[in-house]
Amino acid sequence: MRQFTAIVNPTAGAATGAGALQRVGRLLRQAGAALETVHSRSLAHAQDLARRAGDRGRIVLAVGGDGIAGGIGGALSGTGTVLGLVPAGRGNDLARALGLPAEPSALARILLRHEPKAVDTIEVWRDGTPRTVVLGSVYAGVDALANRYANRARLLRGAASYYAGGLRAVAGWRHAAYRITVDGTVHRHRGYTVVAANSAYYGSGRMIAPGARVDDGMLDVVLIAAAPRRLFFALMNELKTGRHLARPEVRVLRGRTVRIEADRAVPWGADGEVDAVLPVTARVLPGALRMLY
Incomplete structure (x- = not known):
């Protein structure tokens, strides 16, 4: 079963991010997945947390908006670590482009069952x-x-x-x-x-x-x-x-x-x-x- 590390961006709205993760996280754990949650102090700190989680073979979940999704995704580019999103920001444009659902059970199914796909990044x-x-x-x-x-x-x-x-x-x-x-x-x-x-x-x-x-x-x-x-x-x-x-x-x-x-x-x-x-x-x-x- 999959192991996840969720990185929450407090600056994107602590209540929004925590609430979104709580709803999805409950479903992940009920399905038998392991989930740990860490809170970042800054974007650089979130990137460091993501790299360390990836080094342990965990799937990284970026919880927040486009800023933390792009920052963490950039840090994991080229590493082989798998990234998932729990949209909880102001714009959520990357999640929209990927067709990610807002409904927690539908998002949890994707995180649990879908195979990773390769996407492009921008240097x-x-x-x-x-x-x-x-x-x-x-x-x-x-x-x-x-x-x-x-x-x-x-x-x-x-x-x-x-x-x-x-x-x-x-x-x-x-x-x-x-x-x-x-x-x-x-x-x-x-x-x-x-x-x-x-x-x-x-x-x-x-x-x-x-x-x-x-x-x-x-x-x-x-x-x-x-x-x-x-x-x-x-x-x-x-x-x-x-x-x-x-x-x-x-x-x-x-x-x-x-x-x-x-x-x-x-x-x-x-x-x-x-x-x-x-x-x-x-x-x-x-x-x-x-x-x-």
């Missing part, structure tokens, strides 16, 4: 700093700024925090001139954002890259060009269905290595975390992580 580095590895997407522009505002929101949760952050970011956005190099080919772009996506969703359920797949060895690079703010908000609503791809302001490239530069200090983020400005380089690592979904 990310900026000039002069050590590389990191993430899972979902790397984005540079107004969305990174909106996500920064959402992460700092104290009174709003979930999609509401992203919506409020988006309004604030777009209201003060000044279009950037980007230089995007995809597998050695340079593309010029002026506008709102550039997203190198390994999975379809970001920003709490927005389908930014409908064609992106976690196991195809490619990144879908979505460019949203300069447009009036009213049109931009209409386009944002279309992210729910993927209709935005039909707009002339939206362009999609595909490649394995993407470098994003800009004419000013544009913020960029990955898997819900924002802490840097351009330039940044992202490279897909095909099949580098084993996951249960």
Whole structure:
């Protein structure tokens, strides 16, 4: 029977994470699985806990949102350790892309019975700093700024925090001139954002890259060009269905290595975390992580 180590991210909401794990954990134990729970003090601590659990041959469960899922997944990339998710964050976009159910019994069945599948990860580095590895997407522009505002929101949760952050970011956005190099080919772009996506969703359920797949060895690079703010908000609503791809302001490239530069200090983020400005380089690592979904 499987042995699990669940890593809970207190910053994502201790009550939410503990409650989600309690419901799923009870079902895992009833089925005969072993489950231990540890609480991380920081993302770096969560990554260290995950590596140590993997060294003991345990399946690691990331309990929280996209930040801890991407951070732990990046730490386990290339190690052979199996990762499972217990979604309990604000966005849960990776869980959405993987088709993970919210209902505890359905999620427990996946964790207990499904065989691990290989998914791609993204190696990310900026000039002069050590590389990191993430899972979902790397984005540079107004969305990174909106996500920064959402992460700092104290009174709003979930999609509401992203919506409020988006309004604030777009209201003060000044279009950037980007230089995007995809597998050695340079593309010029002026506008709102550039997203190198390994999975379809970001920003709490927005389908930014409908064609992106976690196991195809490619990144879908979505460019949203300069447009009036009213049109931009209409386009944002279309992210729910993927209709935005039909707009002339939206362009999609595909490649394995993407470098994003800009004419000013544009913020960029990955898997819900924002802490840097351009330039940044992202490279897909095909099949580098084993996951249960």
